Amino acid sequence: MLPFGNTFRAINLAFKSLLLHKLRSGLTMLGIVFGVFSVIAMLAIGEGASAQAQQQVLALGATNIIVLSVKPPADSAQAGGGGSRGRSFGLQYGLLRSDYRLLRGLPSIVGAVPIREIFSETRYLQKTPNARVVGCTSQYPDMNHLTIQQGRFIADADEDKLLNVCVLGAGIAAELFPFDDPLGKAVQIKSYRYEVIGITQERTASAAIGGSMSGQDYNKDIYIPLKTFQVRIGDRVATAQAGSFSAEQVELNQITIQVREQKDVLPTAEVIKESLTRTHGTKKDWDVIVPLELLRQADQIRQIFNIVLGSIAAISLVVGGIGIMNIMLATVTERTREIGIRRALGARRSDIVQQFLTETIVLAGAGGLIGVLMGLATPLAFEGIQWIVEHFVLDAATQNSPLSKMFTDMHPKINWFSLPVAFGISVGIGIIFGIYPARAAAYMDPIEALRHE
Amino acid sequence: MRLAAQLVDLEKHYHLGEHTVKALRGVSADFPEGDYVAIMGSSGSGKSTLLNILGALDRPTMGNYILAGYDVGTMSDDELSEIRNRRIGFIFQSYNLIAQNTVLENIQVPMLYRRDARRISAADEHRCLDLAAKVGLGDRLDHRPFQLSGGQQQRVAIARALVNDPEIILADEPTGNLDSATEKDIMNLLSALNDEGRTIIIVTHETSVARRAKRQIVMKDGLIERDGMLLTEDGK
Numbered sequence: 229m230l231p232f233g234n235t236f237r238a239i240n241l242a243f244k245s246l247l248l249h250k251l252r253s254g255l256t257m258l259g260i261v262f263g264v265f266s267v268i269a270m271l272a273i274g275e276g277a278s279a280q281a282q283q284q285v286l287a288l289g290a291t292n293i294i295v296l297s298v299k300p301p302a303d304s305a306q307a308g309g310g311g312s313r314g315r316s317f318g319l320q321y322g323l324l325r326s327d328y329r330l331l332r333g334l335p336s337i338v339g340a341v342p343i344r345e346i347f348s349e350t351r352y353l354q355k356t357p358n359a360r361v362v363g364c365t366s367q368y369p370d371m372n373h374l375t376i377q378q379g380r381f382i383a384d385a386d387e388d389k390l391l392n393v394c395v396l397g398a399g400i401a402a403e404l405f406p407f408d409d410p411l412g413k414a415v416q417i418k419s420y421r422y423e424v425i426g427i428t429q430e431r432t433a434s435a436a437i438g439g440s441m442s443g444q445d446y447n448k449d450i451y452i453p454l455k456t457f458q459v460r461i462g463d464r465v466a467t468a469q470a471g472s473f474s475a476e477q478v479e480l481n482q483i484t485i486q487v488r489e490q491k492d493v494l495p496t497a498e499v500i501k502e503s504l505t506r507t508h509g510t511k512k513d514w515d516v517i518v519p520l521e522l523l524r525q526a527d528q529i530r531q532i533f534n535i536v537l538g539s540i541a542a543i544s545l546v547v548g549g550i551g552i553m554n555i556m557l558a559t560v561t562e563r564t565r566e567i568g569i570r571r572a573l574g575a576r577r578s579d580i581v582q583q584f585l586t587e588t589i590v591l592a593g594a595g596g597l598i599g600v601l602m603g604l605a606t607p608l609a610f611e612g613i614q615w616i617v618e619h620f621v622l623d624a625a626t627q628n629s630p631l632s633k634m635f636t637d638m639h640p641k642i643n644w645f646s647l648p649v650a651f652g653i654s655v656g657i658g659i660i661f662g663i664y665p666a667r668a669a670a671y672m673d674p675i676e677a678l679r680h681e
Numbered sequence: 682m683r684l685a686a687q688l689v690d691l692e693k694h695y696h697l698g699e700h701t702v703k704a705l706r707g708v709s710a711d712f713p714e715g716d717y718v719a720i721m722g723s724s725g726s727g728k729s730t731l732l733n734i735l736g737a738l739d740r741p742t743m744g745n746y747i748l749a750g751y752d753v754g755t756m757s758d759d760e761l762s763e764i765r766n767r768r769i770g771f772i773f774q775s776y777n778l779i780a781q782n783t784v785l786e787n788i789q790v791p792m793l794y795r796r797d798a799r800r801i802s803a804a805d806e807h808r809c810l811d812l813a814a815k816v817g818l819g820d821r822l823d824h825r826p827f828q829l830s831g832g833q834q835q836r837v838a839i840a841r842a843l844v845n846d847p848e849i850i851l852a853d854e855p856t857g858n859l860d861s862a863t864e865k866d867i868m869n870l871l872s873a874l875n876d877e878g879r880t881i882i883i884v885t886h887e888t889s890v891a892r893r894a895k896r897q898i899v900m901k902d903g904l905i906e907r908d909g910m911l912l913t914e915d916g917k
């Protein structure tokens with residue numbers, strides 16, 4: 229009861245003194261306000277970026293292992309492997325159907341989806357958009373977290389019967405069929421027509437992570453049964469480029485493998501690498517990507533960012549603290565007479581220390597509180613910045629680049645833990661930078677102080 | 682008769698570089714309870730220095746100052762604070778009120794620094810109101826110092842000096858800034874306090890003020906030159 233009444237009175241007294249110089253107190257507080265605000269804002273932005281990266285990696289699947297075909301460098305000896313047999317055969321590289329059968333049999337693997345893809349013009353009536361045509365199996369949506377919005381996905385039966393059916397990504401569906409219901413209509417890809425049996429739900433693109441994965445926009449995909457792809461489109465893709473004709477022969481572009489638990493991911497990835505090294509020999513025309521590994525990297529990058537951003541914010545807090553100390557020293561000088569009076573009337577040194585320290589703490593604490601409130605508005609402020617960037621900085625071409633997408637899709641996430649911490653730090657700053665002026669006041673000679681002015 | 686304060690061979694030296702100024706050079710005096718003493722003397726004779734030591738704002742360089750049986754010269758800073766708070770009431774020439782506080786708040790300040798009861802109870806509040814009424818400011822409780830005349834401000838200071846019921850009232854030229862009519866009011870107040878039994882020690886230049894005291898001490902060059910009933914109410 230007693231100390232409470234005391235503290236309350238001390239705080240009340242401090243408020244009174246500070247309100248005596250509203251402008252000065254307000255300006256002094258600003259340093260702490262912006263310091264606390266920037267701590268919260270920077271952590272929120274860091275957290276948002278990391279949440280985004282995590283989401284993207286998780287979209288790739290934390291229990292997934294992605295095995296990719298990689299085009300070997302043109303001048304490497306192995307690269308010519310198939311090419312040397314003549315133009316007609318083209319460059320042969322990448323994962324084989326036999327690789328798929330081999331990997332599918334490995335222990336701890338619960339699923340594997342082979343994928344063959346090409347970029348091709350598609351057609352429905354007058355619309356001829358380019359799309360990524362993906363040959364895959366029925367397990368594909370499960371592994372890639374795709375949901376069907378309308379109709380159904382490819383079934384095993386479609387593959388067995390080599391049916392000419394396709395499932396459209398939401399984006400390409402809208403492009404091909406601006407007015408009609410796509411279901412049941414036929415889309416032309418290369419020389420065949422495929423009946424639309426389903427449309428996938430819109431899904432945000434997974435951007436490039438660590439530079440090892442290209443950004444993937446699932447909305448522009450068209451899925452057809454893998455066996456149909458093999459028969460109708462084939463392994464060999466010819467492109468006419470700058471007058472010369474080149475061809476590539478690829479059996480599979482990617483095998484997405486799913487293991488039972490996260491702890492199986494890394495050992496299984498090792499086994500996969502060993503197996504592929506055995507079958508492909510020195511020909512390095514494949515690569516293994518472990519999203520879980522990317523997740524870890526993303527997390528480390530986030531930590532680095534948080535430390536850097538946090539340090540910058542901390543500097544501004546210290547600057548705010550120095551501002552407070554400066555003003556408090558001036559205040560102490562200005563109120564020398566008052567200090568002398570209080571001492572003459574019986575105030576101990578500790579009473580004077582308490583009085584001035586309370587003032588700095590109230591000043592810093594109030595600044596911290598305002599900073600926290602401003603920090604809460606970070607997402608709103610960031611939206612404003614995004615709006616400005618989208619409207620005045622980015623042009624149409626860069627707007628769709630993965631990097632700017634990453635920025636415009638980012639949402640700062642306020643770390644609730646950072647609010648009390650930032651407030652606590654501001655109070656701590658008040659204490660640290662308040663002690664010196666308060667002690668300077670307390671150790672004045674009362675007689676000198678009374679004579680001041 | 683009990684002594685409120687006793688000075689024994691008191692010396693106070695100030696060191697200014699290699700120079701030493703001896704502001705007090707061996708002052709001895711007894712102040713019985715209920716005494717009313719005026720300290721006089723020319724400027725620089727050591728009056729203020731003596732009053733500061735009597736008020737426990739300063740410690741003597743040599744000699745002893747015994748206050749209510751304690752040797753003040755050996756006390757710690759915190760103990761001196763407590764002595765000032767409980768046993769001494771100060772009245773200054775320039776009033777020394779706290780500018781941002783109201784009359785009532787100014788009167789309460791010494792209560793905030795009591796060791797044992799820092800909270801202002803209802804009884805304390807009552808006491809402050811009584812004191813304000815006693816010095817004739819019962820209707821000015823919410824005024825700030827700058828809204829009061831010099832005489833009114835000094836009345837607030839007197840009420841403040843009394844709030845913790847001290848044994849000794851120390852006043853350094855309390856009427857130095859006031860006109861003679863106001864001076865008379867203030868001196869009447871002090872006489873009334875002395876009649877209640879409080880010991881009063883007052884530093885002054887004015888014989889009209891010194892005359893109100895029961896006893897006068899004249900200082901010269903850091904020593905007591907004369908001590909006794911040098912002036913009487915009815916002149917001389």
Ligand SMILES: Nc1ncnc2c1ncn2[C@@H]1O[C@H](COP(=O)(O)OP(=O)(O)O)[C@@H](O)[C@H]1O
Pocket residue numbers: 695696697702703704722723724725726727728729730731
């Ligand atoms: N803080 C101090 N430092 C140095 N000298 C001082 C100090 N205070 C007083 N003195 C000196 O001590 C002497 C007595 O001063 P004071 O007690 O103020 O005289 P009075 O009040 O009688 O005018 C003077 O010579 C003065 O210069």
Ligand SMILES: [Mg+2]
Pocket residue numbers: 728729
């Ligand atoms: Mg003097």
